[in-house]
Amino acid sequence: MKRFNLVLGAVLIAAGATSCKDEAKETAEHNVDHYVVFVDSVNGLDAAERAANWAAIDAAYQARVAEAEAAMTTLKEDEAAQKRIDESKAKYDAVRMQAENEAKAKMEAEAAKTAGNPMADKFFGAGNVVGNDMTFAWVNKDNILSVYQKFYETFDADKDEYSRQDLDKVKAWYEALDNRKNTVEKEGLSSSDNNKIAGIKLKFAPKFRWERLTAKGEENQAAKDKAN
Structure with missing residues:
Protein backbone atom coordinates (compact mmCIF):
# COMPACT_ATOMS: atom_id res chain seq x y z
CA MET A 1 0.00 0.00 0.00
CA LYS A 2 2.92 2.35 0.71
CA ARG A 3 4.22 2.07 -2.86
CA PHE A 4 0.71 2.47 -4.25
CA ASN A 5 0.33 5.73 -2.31
CA LEU A 6 3.59 6.90 -3.83
CA VAL A 7 2.16 6.19 -7.29
CA LEU A 8 -0.85 8.38 -6.62
CA GLY A 9 1.40 10.98 -5.02
CA ALA A 10 3.51 11.14 -8.14
CA VAL A 11 0.67 12.82 -10.00
CA LEU A 12 0.33 15.59 -7.44
CA ILE A 13 3.63 17.34 -8.26
CA ALA A 14 3.02 21.06 -7.98
CA ALA A 15 3.43 23.15 -11.11
CA GLY A 16 6.37 25.58 -10.91
CA ALA A 17 6.05 29.32 -11.17
CA THR A 18 5.57 30.39 -14.76
CA SER A 19 5.32 33.64 -16.59
CA CYS A 20 1.90 34.75 -17.76
CA LYS A 21 3.04 34.35 -21.33
CA ASP A 22 4.17 30.73 -21.02
CA GLU A 23 1.83 29.56 -18.26
CA ALA A 24 -0.56 27.60 -20.48
CA LYS A 25 2.26 25.84 -22.33
CA GLU A 26 4.16 24.96 -19.17
CA THR A 27 1.00 23.67 -17.51
CA ALA A 28 0.36 21.48 -20.54
CA GLU A 29 3.93 20.17 -20.44
CA HIS A 30 3.58 19.42 -16.72
CA ASN A 31 0.37 17.48 -17.39
CA VAL A 32 2.15 15.36 -19.96
CA ASP A 33 5.01 14.81 -17.49
CA HIS A 34 2.56 13.80 -14.75
CA TYR A 35 0.91 11.30 -17.06
CA VAL A 36 4.20 9.71 -18.07
CA VAL A 37 5.41 9.55 -14.46
CA PHE A 38 2.13 7.99 -13.35
CA VAL A 39 2.26 5.21 -15.97
CA ASP A 40 5.91 4.47 -15.18
CA SER A 41 5.03 4.27 -11.48
CA VAL A 42 2.18 1.85 -12.16
CA ASN A 43 4.59 -0.31 -14.15
CA GLY A 44 6.86 -0.35 -11.11
CA LEU A 45 4.24 -1.93 -8.84
CA ASP A 46 4.25 -5.67 -8.32
CA ALA A 47 1.32 -7.65 -9.70
CA ALA A 48 -0.30 -8.30 -6.31
CA GLU A 49 -0.26 -4.61 -5.39
CA ARG A 50 -1.72 -3.62 -8.75
CA ALA A 51 -4.47 -6.21 -8.40
CA ALA A 52 -5.37 -5.07 -4.88
CA ASN A 53 -5.66 -1.42 -5.94
CA TRP A 54 -6.66 -1.71 -9.58
CA ALA A 55 -9.94 0.20 -9.40
CA ALA A 56 -8.24 3.23 -7.84
CA ILE A 57 -5.28 2.99 -10.21
CA ASP A 58 -7.48 2.92 -13.30
CA ALA A 59 -9.63 5.81 -12.03
CA ALA A 60 -6.49 7.90 -11.48
CA TYR A 61 -5.18 6.87 -14.90
CA GLN A 62 -8.34 8.05 -16.66
CA ALA A 63 -7.93 11.48 -15.06
CA ARG A 64 -4.24 11.70 -16.00
CA VAL A 65 -4.68 10.59 -19.60
CA ALA A 66 -7.54 13.06 -20.05
CA GLU A 67 -5.27 15.87 -18.83
CA ALA A 68 -2.44 14.75 -21.11
CA GLU A 69 -4.70 14.58 -24.17
CA ALA A 70 -6.16 17.99 -23.35
CA ALA A 71 -2.61 19.33 -23.07
CA MET A 72 -2.01 18.54 -26.73
CA THR A 73 -4.52 21.22 -27.77
CA THR A 74 -2.02 23.69 -26.33
CA LEU A 75 1.16 21.93 -27.40
CA LYS A 76 -0.32 21.27 -30.88
CA GLU A 77 2.54 20.26 -33.17
CA ASP A 78 4.83 19.06 -30.36
CA GLU A 79 5.62 15.63 -31.82
CA ALA A 80 7.89 14.68 -28.93
CA ALA A 81 5.10 15.21 -26.39
CA GLN A 82 2.65 13.22 -28.51
CA LYS A 83 5.16 10.40 -28.82
CA ARG A 84 5.62 10.27 -25.02
CA ILE A 85 1.84 10.06 -24.56
CA ASP A 86 1.50 7.30 -27.16
CA GLU A 87 4.32 5.28 -25.63
CA SER A 88 2.81 5.60 -22.15
CA LYS A 89 -0.59 4.52 -23.48
CA ALA A 90 1.00 1.39 -24.94
CA LYS A 91 2.69 0.66 -21.60
CA TYR A 92 -0.52 1.10 -19.68
CA ASP A 93 -2.52 -1.04 -22.12
CA ALA A 94 -0.06 -3.87 -21.52
CA VAL A 95 -0.36 -3.49 -17.76
CA ARG A 96 -4.15 -3.34 -17.96
CA MET A 97 -4.28 -6.51 -20.04
CA GLN A 98 -2.08 -8.27 -17.50
CA ALA A 99 -4.26 -7.06 -14.61
CA GLU A 100 -7.45 -8.18 -16.37
CA ASN A 101 -5.97 -11.61 -17.11
CA GLU A 102 -4.88 -11.98 -13.49
CA ALA A 103 -8.33 -10.97 -12.25
CA LYS A 104 -9.99 -13.43 -14.64
CA ALA A 105 -7.69 -16.23 -13.52
CA LYS A 106 -8.46 -15.48 -9.88
CA MET A 107 -12.21 -15.53 -10.52
CA GLU A 108 -11.94 -18.83 -12.39
CA ALA A 109 -9.91 -20.32 -9.53
CA GLU A 110 -12.52 -19.19 -7.01
CA ALA A 111 -15.34 -20.50 -9.17
CA ALA A 112 -13.61 -23.87 -9.36
CA LYS A 113 -13.84 -24.15 -5.58
CA THR A 114 -17.61 -24.38 -5.77
CA ALA A 115 -17.83 -26.22 -9.09
CA GLY A 116 -20.03 -29.27 -8.81
CA ASN A 117 -21.73 -27.94 -5.66
Whole structure:
Protein backbone atom coordinates (compact mmCIF):
# COMPACT_ATOMS: atom_id res chain seq x y z
CA MET A 1 0.00 0.00 0.00
CA LYS A 2 2.92 2.35 0.71
CA ARG A 3 4.22 2.07 -2.86
CA PHE A 4 0.71 2.47 -4.25
CA ASN A 5 0.33 5.73 -2.31
CA LEU A 6 3.59 6.90 -3.83
CA VAL A 7 2.16 6.19 -7.29
CA LEU A 8 -0.85 8.38 -6.62
CA GLY A 9 1.40 10.98 -5.02
CA ALA A 10 3.51 11.14 -8.14
CA VAL A 11 0.67 12.82 -10.00
CA LEU A 12 0.33 15.59 -7.44
CA ILE A 13 3.63 17.34 -8.26
CA ALA A 14 3.02 21.06 -7.98
CA ALA A 15 3.43 23.15 -11.11
CA GLY A 16 6.37 25.58 -10.91
CA ALA A 17 6.05 29.32 -11.17
CA THR A 18 5.57 30.39 -14.76
CA SER A 19 5.32 33.64 -16.59
CA CYS A 20 1.90 34.75 -17.76
CA LYS A 21 3.04 34.35 -21.33
CA ASP A 22 4.17 30.73 -21.02
CA GLU A 23 1.83 29.56 -18.26
CA ALA A 24 -0.56 27.60 -20.48
CA LYS A 25 2.26 25.84 -22.33
CA GLU A 26 4.16 24.96 -19.17
CA THR A 27 1.00 23.67 -17.51
CA ALA A 28 0.36 21.48 -20.54
CA GLU A 29 3.93 20.17 -20.44
CA HIS A 30 3.58 19.42 -16.72
CA ASN A 31 0.37 17.48 -17.39
CA VAL A 32 2.15 15.36 -19.96
CA ASP A 33 5.01 14.81 -17.49
CA HIS A 34 2.56 13.80 -14.75
CA TYR A 35 0.91 11.30 -17.06
CA VAL A 36 4.20 9.71 -18.07
CA VAL A 37 5.41 9.55 -14.46
CA PHE A 38 2.13 7.99 -13.35
CA VAL A 39 2.26 5.21 -15.97
CA ASP A 40 5.91 4.47 -15.18
CA SER A 41 5.03 4.27 -11.48
CA VAL A 42 2.18 1.85 -12.16
CA ASN A 43 4.59 -0.31 -14.15
CA GLY A 44 6.86 -0.35 -11.11
CA LEU A 45 4.24 -1.93 -8.84
CA ASP A 46 4.25 -5.67 -8.32
CA ALA A 47 1.32 -7.65 -9.70
CA ALA A 48 -0.30 -8.30 -6.31
CA GLU A 49 -0.26 -4.61 -5.39
CA ARG A 50 -1.72 -3.62 -8.75
CA ALA A 51 -4.47 -6.21 -8.40
CA ALA A 52 -5.37 -5.07 -4.88
CA ASN A 53 -5.66 -1.42 -5.94
CA TRP A 54 -6.66 -1.71 -9.58
CA ALA A 55 -9.94 0.20 -9.40
CA ALA A 56 -8.24 3.23 -7.84
CA ILE A 57 -5.28 2.99 -10.21
CA ASP A 58 -7.48 2.92 -13.30
CA ALA A 59 -9.63 5.81 -12.03
CA ALA A 60 -6.49 7.90 -11.48
CA TYR A 61 -5.18 6.87 -14.90
CA GLN A 62 -8.34 8.05 -16.66
CA ALA A 63 -7.93 11.48 -15.06
CA ARG A 64 -4.24 11.70 -16.00
CA VAL A 65 -4.68 10.59 -19.60
CA ALA A 66 -7.54 13.06 -20.05
CA GLU A 67 -5.27 15.87 -18.83
CA ALA A 68 -2.44 14.75 -21.11
CA GLU A 69 -4.70 14.58 -24.17
CA ALA A 70 -6.16 17.99 -23.35
CA ALA A 71 -2.61 19.33 -23.07
CA MET A 72 -2.01 18.54 -26.73
CA THR A 73 -4.52 21.22 -27.77
CA THR A 74 -2.02 23.69 -26.33
CA LEU A 75 1.16 21.93 -27.40
CA LYS A 76 -0.32 21.27 -30.88
CA GLU A 77 2.54 20.26 -33.17
CA ASP A 78 4.83 19.06 -30.36
CA GLU A 79 5.62 15.63 -31.82
CA ALA A 80 7.89 14.68 -28.93
CA ALA A 81 5.10 15.21 -26.39
CA GLN A 82 2.65 13.22 -28.51
CA LYS A 83 5.16 10.40 -28.82
CA ARG A 84 5.62 10.27 -25.02
CA ILE A 85 1.84 10.06 -24.56
CA ASP A 86 1.50 7.30 -27.16
CA GLU A 87 4.32 5.28 -25.63
CA SER A 88 2.81 5.60 -22.15
CA LYS A 89 -0.59 4.52 -23.48
CA ALA A 90 1.00 1.39 -24.94
CA LYS A 91 2.69 0.66 -21.60
CA TYR A 92 -0.52 1.10 -19.68
CA ASP A 93 -2.52 -1.04 -22.12
CA ALA A 94 -0.06 -3.87 -21.52
CA VAL A 95 -0.36 -3.49 -17.76
CA ARG A 96 -4.15 -3.34 -17.96
CA MET A 97 -4.28 -6.51 -20.04
CA GLN A 98 -2.08 -8.27 -17.50
CA ALA A 99 -4.26 -7.06 -14.61
CA GLU A 100 -7.45 -8.18 -16.37
CA ASN A 101 -5.97 -11.61 -17.11
CA GLU A 102 -4.88 -11.98 -13.49
CA ALA A 103 -8.33 -10.97 -12.25
CA LYS A 104 -9.99 -13.43 -14.64
CA ALA A 105 -7.69 -16.23 -13.52
CA LYS A 106 -8.46 -15.48 -9.88
CA MET A 107 -12.21 -15.53 -10.52
CA GLU A 108 -11.94 -18.83 -12.39
CA ALA A 109 -9.91 -20.32 -9.53
CA GLU A 110 -12.52 -19.19 -7.01
CA ALA A 111 -15.34 -20.50 -9.17
CA ALA A 112 -13.61 -23.87 -9.36
CA LYS A 113 -13.84 -24.15 -5.58
CA THR A 114 -17.61 -24.38 -5.77
CA ALA A 115 -17.83 -26.22 -9.09
CA GLY A 116 -20.03 -29.27 -8.81
CA ASN A 117 -21.73 -27.94 -5.66
CA PRO A 118 -25.39 -27.64 -6.63
CA MET A 119 -26.34 -27.01 -3.01
CA ALA A 120 -24.24 -23.83 -2.89
CA ASP A 121 -25.65 -22.75 -6.25
CA LYS A 122 -29.16 -23.24 -4.94
CA PHE A 123 -28.56 -21.13 -1.85
CA PHE A 124 -26.60 -18.32 -3.47
CA GLY A 125 -27.16 -18.54 -7.21
CA ALA A 126 -24.90 -20.03 -9.85
CA GLY A 127 -21.80 -17.92 -10.39
CA ASN A 128 -21.80 -16.38 -6.91
CA VAL A 129 -18.61 -17.80 -5.49
CA VAL A 130 -18.73 -19.14 -1.94
CA GLY A 131 -15.17 -20.47 -1.86
CA ASN A 132 -13.40 -22.30 0.94
CA ASP A 133 -12.68 -19.04 2.76
CA MET A 134 -16.37 -18.02 2.59
CA THR A 135 -15.60 -14.30 2.55
CA PHE A 136 -18.67 -13.51 0.42
CA ALA A 137 -16.83 -10.57 -1.14
CA TRP A 138 -19.55 -10.23 -3.79
CA VAL A 139 -22.17 -9.46 -1.11
CA ASN A 140 -22.62 -5.71 -0.60
CA LYS A 141 -25.05 -3.22 0.91
CA ASP A 142 -27.21 -3.26 -2.20
CA ASN A 143 -27.70 -7.03 -2.55
CA ILE A 144 -27.29 -8.46 0.95
CA LEU A 145 -31.03 -8.38 1.71
CA SER A 146 -31.79 -10.43 -1.40
CA VAL A 147 -28.99 -12.87 -0.48
CA TYR A 148 -30.50 -13.44 2.97
CA GLN A 149 -33.98 -13.77 1.47
CA LYS A 150 -32.85 -16.38 -1.08
CA PHE A 151 -30.90 -18.23 1.61
CA TYR A 152 -33.95 -18.42 3.88
CA GLU A 153 -36.40 -19.37 1.12
CA THR A 154 -34.09 -22.13 -0.14
CA PHE A 155 -33.64 -23.54 3.35
CA ASP A 156 -37.35 -23.35 4.13
CA ALA A 157 -38.31 -25.12 0.90
CA ASP A 158 -35.82 -28.00 1.22
CA LYS A 159 -35.29 -28.28 4.98
CA ASP A 160 -36.87 -31.73 5.24
CA GLU A 161 -34.39 -33.11 2.71
CA TYR A 162 -31.15 -32.10 4.44
CA SER A 163 -28.86 -34.58 6.14
CA ARG A 164 -26.95 -33.58 9.23
CA GLN A 165 -23.88 -33.01 7.05
CA ASP A 166 -25.93 -30.72 4.80
CA LEU A 167 -27.09 -28.78 7.85
CA ASP A 168 -23.48 -28.38 8.95
CA LYS A 169 -22.79 -26.69 5.60
CA VAL A 170 -25.86 -24.48 5.97
CA LYS A 171 -24.70 -23.44 9.45
CA ALA A 172 -21.19 -22.58 8.20
CA TRP A 173 -22.56 -20.54 5.28
CA TYR A 174 -25.03 -18.73 7.51
CA GLU A 175 -22.36 -17.77 10.04
CA ALA A 176 -20.04 -16.61 7.26
CA LEU A 177 -22.85 -14.53 5.75
CA ASP A 178 -23.45 -12.97 9.16
CA ASN A 179 -19.76 -12.07 9.36
CA ARG A 180 -20.03 -10.40 5.96
CA LYS A 181 -23.07 -8.50 7.20
CA ASN A 182 -20.97 -6.96 9.99
CA THR A 183 -18.69 -5.50 7.34
CA VAL A 184 -21.54 -4.41 5.08
CA GLU A 185 -23.19 -2.52 7.94
CA LYS A 186 -20.14 -0.26 8.08
CA GLU A 187 -20.36 0.34 4.32
CA GLY A 188 -23.79 1.97 4.44
CA LEU A 189 -26.40 -0.79 4.82
CA SER A 190 -29.75 0.98 5.12
CA SER A 191 -31.75 0.73 8.35
CA SER A 192 -34.71 -0.58 6.38
CA ASP A 193 -32.72 -3.47 4.86
CA ASN A 194 -31.06 -4.17 8.19
CA ASN A 195 -34.45 -4.50 9.88
CA LYS A 196 -35.74 -6.80 7.16
CA ILE A 197 -32.65 -8.99 7.53
CA ALA A 198 -33.26 -9.13 11.29
CA GLY A 199 -36.78 -10.38 10.54
CA ILE A 200 -35.43 -13.10 8.25
CA LYS A 201 -32.96 -14.20 10.94
CA LEU A 202 -35.76 -14.44 13.49
CA LYS A 203 -37.66 -16.80 11.19
CA PHE A 204 -34.60 -18.83 10.25
CA ALA A 205 -33.11 -19.49 13.71
CA PRO A 206 -35.91 -21.63 15.27
CA LYS A 207 -36.48 -23.61 12.07
CA PHE A 208 -32.79 -24.37 11.76
CA ARG A 209 -32.52 -25.44 15.43
CA TRP A 210 -35.43 -27.80 14.96
CA GLU A 211 -33.99 -29.36 11.81
CA ARG A 212 -30.61 -29.88 13.49
CA LEU A 213 -32.30 -31.49 16.47
CA THR A 214 -34.46 -33.84 14.42
CA ALA A 215 -31.60 -34.69 12.06
CA LYS A 216 -29.46 -35.70 15.02
CA GLY A 217 -32.29 -37.81 16.38
CA GLU A 218 -32.80 -39.51 13.03
CA GLU A 219 -29.07 -40.13 12.75
CA ASN A 220 -28.97 -41.74 16.20
CA GLN A 221 -31.98 -43.89 15.40
CA ALA A 222 -30.45 -45.02 12.14
CA ALA A 223 -27.29 -46.01 14.01
CA LYS A 224 -29.33 -48.04 16.51
CA ASP A 225 -31.26 -49.77 13.76
CA LYS A 226 -28.06 -50.67 12.00
CA ALA A 227 -26.55 -52.04 15.23
CA ASN A 228 -29.60 -54.24 15.77
